[in-house]
Amino acid sequence: MKRFAPVCNEGSTAGNALTAGEVLQDNELLNSINGRFQMGFFNTTGSNNRYLGIWINDLYRTVVWVANGDHPIINGTGMLYLSPDGTLFLRNSISQDVWSTGSQFSRGDPQACLMDSGHLVVNDTKTGKVLWQSSYQLSDTLLPHTPLGYMKLLDSMLEIQLSSWNITDVDPFPGQYFRKLDPFKRYELVTFRGSDVIYRTGPWDGNRWNGFPEMTQDLVRFVVSASESGAYYWYEPLDPSVLWRLVLKSNGTTYRYYKNDSGWVEYWKAPDESTPSYAACGPYGIYSDGSCKCCVEDLFHPKNGKDWKNRIFSGGCQRNVPLNDTDQGFVTGQIDEK
Known part of the structure; x- marks a missing residue:
């Protein structure tokens, strides 16, 4: 089973990392070393709400992760603080906590850095142990090399899923759709609206999902893996210079995009106009x-x-x-x- 445990302190710089006791102010940014990603505070269109997020560093500033989508900072500024025990706290302008990573237990020197993968990682620089990472708490976007499914952490099983925004590009409050790996071990991707299934890919046959016969692996490699420590899906571009993203939008449709010199190109979407809604034809x-x-x-x-x-x-x-x-x-x- 692939290990998704990046080490934060390899090649870290002052521009991409916070050490214990440091604060990222509202007007400051963290930058990934490869320059592809930035992390900081932003507003969405037509809103004064303030969010902490990660976006792609280009003209579009495409947001790929939001920390406090359900707890925006209203009419004020924010700051991100890394405590000596390795816990991240997001605070508003009157020092109230609006979001945190939950209690961590670093015995060394914790550090938070923005990785070249587009994820924020907190680890203990003495032991290399990963304390927390943003891929544990996905928003509406799945980046390459990011697991979607179930992973065993300590004595519990962590479920990692995509959640749509309430309104795409406008309101990052978790919407009514989410996408996850099937929990009944058929290893298919399923999109839900609440508790109702609206789309599924069909079971994984080792190369593709059998309900998606047009799927190919000529540009992107897809992997579904399962063991006692969990089950998950992830993908990787065959050309690492090309940036890809998978997005669950607020209408319940999942889109896969890649980026070229002209901007973002839609590679496919599911379901599309040729696909009926789940169980549309009824029994038999x-x-x-x-x-x-x-x-x-x-x-x-x-x-x-x-x-x-x-x-x-x-x-x-x-x-x-x-x-x-x-x-x-x-x-x-x-x-x-x-």
Whole structure:
């Protein structure tokens, strides 16, 4: 199983790191060493709310992570403080804590730095132990080499998932959609609206998800891994010079983008216009050629023909002849092992 444990103090500089007792003020930035990412405070369009976030360092300043999406600093400034025990505190202008990483227990000299991966990492510089990292608390964006799934930390299992913004590019408060690795060990990616499934990729077959036959690995390598210490999905560009991102938007659609000299290019989205919503065809219904059909048309018929004429398919299909215990149903027998 791949280890996602970056060491913060390798190559750290004053511009990309905080040491114990230091503060990142509202008008200051942390920069990743490769220059791709910046971390600081920002406002969204039309808002006076202040957020701590990480963005891509270009003309678009595309935000990829937000610390306090559900607890904005209202009509004021903020500061980020690293305590001697390795805990990060986000405070408003009257020194009230609006967000923190939770209690950490550094026995050495903690340091927080913005990595070239686009993640903020807190580690103990004496032992190299990672105390916390922003990839444990994703927002709406999945960057390359970032796990999405379940990881064992100490004696508990951490679930890492994407959460949409309430309004894309405007309000980073967690929205109604989230995307996660299936918890029932089918190892597929599932998008939920609350507790309702709206899209799934189908199980992983070792190379692709079987519900996504057009998926290729010609530009990006996809990995699904599972062991006793957890299960997760991650991806990596085959050309490391190209920046990619996966975004769950506030309408429930997941987009994959890559960046070229002209800006961000949409590579694919799911679901798209050709994909029906999850379970749209109802029980015993299948989606084919742009419409719903009964799974076996000579054995099933639409449960409500009037609804189907009006393209309301959620009622599904039912058998022409109900099952009974004489001539229909499952038959017990032995497997021919030849």
